[in-house]
Amino acid sequence: MFDADLIKKVYEHLPNRVNKAKNKLNRPLTYAEKILYAHLFDTQPLEVFERGKDYVDFAPDRVAMQDATAQMALLQFMNSGKTTTAVPSTVHCDHLIQAQVDGKTDLGVSFNANKEVFDFLESVSNKYGIGFWKPGAGIIHQVVLENYAFPGGMMIGTDSHTPNAGGLGMVAIGVGGADAVDVMAGMAWELKMPKLIGIKLTGKLNGWSAPKDIILKVAGLLTVKGGTGAIVEYFGEGAESLSATGKGTICNMGAEIGATTSLFAYDESMERYLKATGRSEVAEMASGIKDVLSPDPEVYENPEKYYDQVIEINLSELEPYINGPFTPDLATPVSKMKETAEKNGWPLEVSVGLIGSCTNSSYEDISRAASIAKQAVEKGLNSKADFTITPGSEQVRFTIERDGYINTFEQMGGKVFANACGPCIGQWARPGADKNEKNTIVHSFNRNFSKRNDGNPNTHAFVTSPELVTALAISGRLDFNPVTDTLINEKGEKVKLDPPTGYELPTKGFDVKDSGYQAPAKDGSNITVSVAPDSNRLQLLEPFKPWDGKNITGAKLLIKALGKCTTDHISMAGPWLRFRGHLDNISNNLLIGAINAFNNESNKVKNQLTGEYGEVPNVQRAYKAAGIPTVIIGDHNYGEGSSREHAAMEPRHLGVRAVIVKSFARIHETNLKKQGMLGLTFANENDYDLIREDDVFNFVDLDVFAPGKHLTVEIVHADGTKDSIKLNHTYNEQQTEWFKAGSALNLIKKKN
Numbered sequence: 001m002f003d004a005d006l007i008k009k010v011y012e013h014l015p016n017r018v019n020k021a022k023n024k025l026n027r028p029l030t031y032a033e034k035i036l037y038a039h040l041f042d043t044q045p046l047e048v049f050e051r052g053k054d055y056v057d058f059a060p061d062r063v064a065m066q067d068a069t070a071q072m073a074l075l076q077f078m079n080s081g082k083t084t085t086a087v088p089s090t091v092h093c094d095h096l097i098q099a100q101v102d103g104k105t106d107l108g109v110s111f112n113a114n115k116e117v118f119d120f121l122e123s124v125s126n127k128y129g130i131g132f133w134k135p136g137a138g139i140i141h142q143v144v145l146e147n148y149a150f151p152g153g154m155m156i157g158t159d160s161h162t163p164n165a166g167g168l169g170m171v172a173i174g175v176g177g178a179d180a181v182d183v184m185a186g187m188a189w190e191l192k193m194p195k196l197i198g199i200k201l202t203g204k205l206n207g208w209s210a211p212k213d214i215i216l217k218v219a220g221l222l223t224v225k226g227g228t229g230a231i232v233e234y235f236g237e238g239a240e241s242l243s244a245t246g247k248g249t250i251c252n253m254g255a256e257i258g259a260t261t262s263l264f265a266y267d268e269s270m271e272r273y274l275k276a277t278g279r280s281e282v283a284e285m286a287s288g289i290k291d292v293l294s295p296d297p298e299v300y301e302n303p304e305k306y307y308d309q310v311i312e313i314n315l316s317e318l319e320p321y322i323n324g325p326f327t328p329d330l331a332t333p334v335s336k337m338k339e340t341a342e343k344n345g346w347p348l349e350v351s352v353g354l355i356g357s358c359t360n361s362s363y364e365d366i367s368r369a370a371s372i373a374k375q376a377v378e379k380g381l382n383s384k385a386d387f388t389i390t391p392g393s394e395q396v397r398f399t400i401e402r403d404g405y406i407n408t409f410e411q412m413g414g415k416v417f418a419n420a421c422g423p424c425i426g427q428w429a430r431p432g433a434d435k436n437e438k439n440t441i442v443h444s445f446n447r448n449f450s451k452r453n454d455g456n457p458n459t460h461a462f463v464t465s466p467e468l469v470t471a472l473a474i475s476g477r478l479d480f481n482p483v484t485d486t487l488i489n490e491k492g493e494k495v496k497l498d499p500p501t502g503y504e505l506p507t508k509g510f511d512v513k514d515s516g517y518q519a520p521a522k523d524g525s526n527i528t529v530s531v532a533p534d535s536n537r538l539q540l541l542e543p544f545k546p547w548d549g550k551n552i553t554g555a556k557l558l559i560k561a562l563g564k565c566t567t568d569h570i571s572m573a574g575p576w577l578r579f580r581g582h583l584d585n586i587s588n589n590l591l592i593g594a595i596n597a598f599n600n601e602s603n604k605v606k607n608q609l610t611g612e613y614g615e616v617p618n619v620q621r622a623y624k625a626a627g628i629p630t631v632i633i634g635d636h637n638y639g640e641g642s643s644r645e646h647a648a649m650e651p652r653h654l655g656v657r658a659v660i661v662k663s664f665a666r667i668h669e670t671n672l673k674k675q676g677m678l679g680l681t682f683a684n685e686n687d688y689d690l691i692r693e694d695d696v697f698n699f700v701d702l703d704v705f706a707p708g709k710h711l712t713v714e715i716v717h718a719d720g721t722k723d724s725i726k727l728n729h730t731y732n733e734q735q736t737e738w739f740k741a742g743s744a745l746n747l748i749k750k751k752n
C-alpha cells in the first residue's frame with residue numbers, strides 16, 4: 001500500500017534541499033529542521049525563518065483522515081473541482097465504532113448505526129483516489145505507522161495524535177479538516193515555524209520500565225502546555241535503544257504536552273520495523289541517506305546551541321509512571337503511588353484495566369503485557385479487575401492471535417474489543433457508567449480527561465504502560481507496585497510477578513488475512529457519490545455564493561459576544577459530533593455557547609425583526625429567510641481552541657456576512673477567510689463599546705476591498721444616531737480573491 005514512487009521522489013530531493021537550507025542558515029541543522037526546510041511549498045522562498053514567529057508555507061507529502069473529521073473535509077474537497085487529491089491520502093474508519101461486547105459483535109452494531117457515513121467515505125475515497133481503511137481495519141495512527149510513515153517525510157492528519165508517525169522519523173502534525181482540504185486540493189499548508197525542544201535519552205530501559213514511561217515522565221516535567229508551538233526531537237543512545245513502535249508511543253503522546261509534533265532520527269530500529277512491515281525498499285532508500293535523516297553531528301555535541309530547550313533523561317534510572325487522574329501530566333512514579341493516592345483520596349480499587357489503542361498496541365506492547373498475563377495464569381492468579389484489549393490494527397490483532405497472546409489474555413478473563421478507538425474516545429458502552437460512581441480505571445491510552453472514556457465524571461482514569469496496566473488489573477489495586485510487592489494466589493501462596501519480557505517484532509513475521517484496505521478506483525470519473533437527500537448525518541455542500549461586488553448594507557447585529565468565545569462556544573462538540581457531515585444540522589449549534597453582552601446569557605439574542613428574544617441559530621435563520629445580512633461582534637482572541645472549520649462554515653451557511661472582533665485566534669481567522677467570510681478587527685478596540693443591541697451596519701467602502709486598506713462601517717443606532725468606525729483586516733491579494741469568489745474552494749474550482 002505504501003507509495004514507493006512518492007518516497008523515491010522525496011528522497012531524490014531531500015539531500016539537495018537540506019544542503020541548500022544549511023547554506024542559507026549557515027549552521028548545522030537539527031533533524032526536524034531538515035525535514036521542514038526540505039518541505040517548503042513551491043512559492044515559499046527559502047529564508048531564515050524565526051522559530052516561534054514566522055509563518056511558513058509547507059508542502060506535506062501525505063494526508064490521513066479519520067472518519068469523524070474526514071466527513072466535512074471530503075464534502076468540501078468534492079467542491080474543489082479536482083478529480084483526485086494532490087497528494088496521497090487515506091481515510092480510516094475508527095472513531096465511530098463503539099466498544100461493548102466484543103470486536104465482532106460491536107463492529108456489526110456500529111456498522112449498521114453508521115452505515116451511511118461509512119458508505120459515503122468509501123465512495124468518495126474511491127472516486128478521488130483516496131485509500132480507504134474499512135471499519136475494523138484499525139486505528140488511524142497504527143495503520144499509518146504500519147503502512148505509510150517514512151523517515152524524512154512530512155504528513156498532516158486530521159487527528160491530534162498524528163505525531164505517532166514520528167516513531168518512524170516523520171514530521172507528522174495533527175490538523176483540522178480545513179487544512180487537509182488545502183493540501184488535498186494542492187494548496188500550501190501554513191504553519192508557524194516551530195520552536196525546538198531536544199530530549200536527550202541516555203542509558204537503557206530495564207525491569208518494568210517501558211517507552212511509555214519516558215513520555216509520562218516528560219509530561220510531568222513539561223506539563224500539558226510545555227510543548228506548545230514546539231517540535232520535540234529525541235536523541236542519544238537511549239533513543240537508539242528503543243523500538244520504532246516504542247518511539248511511536250512517545251511521539252503519539254507528545255500531543256499531551258501540546259507539542260506540534262515529536263520525532264526520532266532514522267536508526268536501525270526503524271530499519272527493522274520497515275522491513276518487518278513489508279517495506280524493505282523504503283528501508284534501503286532511507287539507509288542510503290542516513291546522514292540526512294538525522295541531525296548534523298554538531299547538534300549532538302552541543303544541543304543547547306541548536307534547541308530552544310534541552311532535557312536529559314537517564315533511562316537506566318527511569319521508574320514506571322502512572323499519570324492521572326483527569327490530566328495526563330500528573331505524573332506519579334509507581335513507588336510513590338500508594339502515598340499519593342491515599343493523600344488525594346483516589347479510589348484504590350482498580351475496576352478495569354484497558355490496554356491497546358493507537359498509543360500502545362504494538363506487537364512489542366502486547367507481547368510484554370501478555371508475558372504478565374501468562375505469569376498470572378501460571379502462578380494461579382486471577383485478574384481482580386476486568387481487562388480489555390483494543391488492538392491498533394487488524395494486522396496486529398491477527399498476528400497476536402496467531403501467536404497465542406489473545407488466548408493468554410482470555411485465560412486471564414480478558415475481552416478483545418474491535419480494532420478501533422472505542423473506550424479511548426468515549427465510545428465505550430460501559431455497564432453501569434450512568435450511575436456516575438466514583439471508581440478507578442487504568443489504561444494504556446494517551447488521554448484521561450474527565451468523562452473521556454466512559455462518560456462518567458467520577459471515573460478516575462490513570463495512564464500507564466500496557467505491562468503495568470496488566471499488573472494493576474491482576475492485583476486490582478492502584479497502589480500495587482510490581483517491583484516490590486507480592487500477591488496472594490488462589491492457593492493462598494505469596495507470589496511475585498517477574499518483570500515483563502517480549503518481542504520487538506514477531507519472530508514469525510506479521511500476518512493478516514484481510515487488512516481491511518480498499519484501494520481506490522484507477523479512474524473514479526464514473527463513480528457517483530451518493531448522499532440521501534433526507535439524511536440526518538450527511539449533506540452535500542452547495543458552493544457558497546460569490547460576492548456581488550457591492551457594499552453590504554442594512555446588516556443587523558446577530559450577537560455581540562462577551563469575553564471568551566472559543567470554537568466550542570461557536571460550534572459545540574459533544575452530541576453535535578454526529579452532525580459533523582451535515583452542515584445545515586450542525587448549524588443549529590451556531591454560537592449557542594457564546595454569552596450575549598446585552599443580557600449575559602447564552603443562546604438568547606434579540607430578533608430585531610420581532611423584538612423578541614430567541615436562540616441564536618433560530619434568530620439567524622429568521623434573518624436569512626428575510627434576506628437580511630448580519631454581523632457578529634466579538635471580543636479578544638475570538639475563535640481560539642480547535643481548528644474545526646465548522647465554526648467558520650456555520651455562520652457562512654446561515655447568512656452571516658462579517659465577524660468583527662477585537663482580535664482573532666489566527667486559525668479561526670484563516671478559516672473565516674477560506675469560507676468567504678469577512679473577518680475584521682476594530683481599528684480602535686474601544687469601538688466594541690459603541691455597538692448596541694438594535695444596530696444596523698452599512699459598509700461604506702467594501703466595494704474597493706483591497707489588501708492593506710482599512711474598511712469603514714457606518715453604524716446606525718435605533719435612536720437614529722450614527723457612528724462611523726474603521727476596521728482593519730489582514731487579507732492578502734490571494735485572500736481577497738477567496739472573498740470575491742465566495743470561498744477558497746470556489747477559487748480553486750474556477751482555476752481548474
Ligand code: F3S
Nearest residue numbers: 161357358421424425
Ligand atoms: Fe483513537 Fe484514542 Fe487514538 S481516539 S486515534 S485511539 S487517541
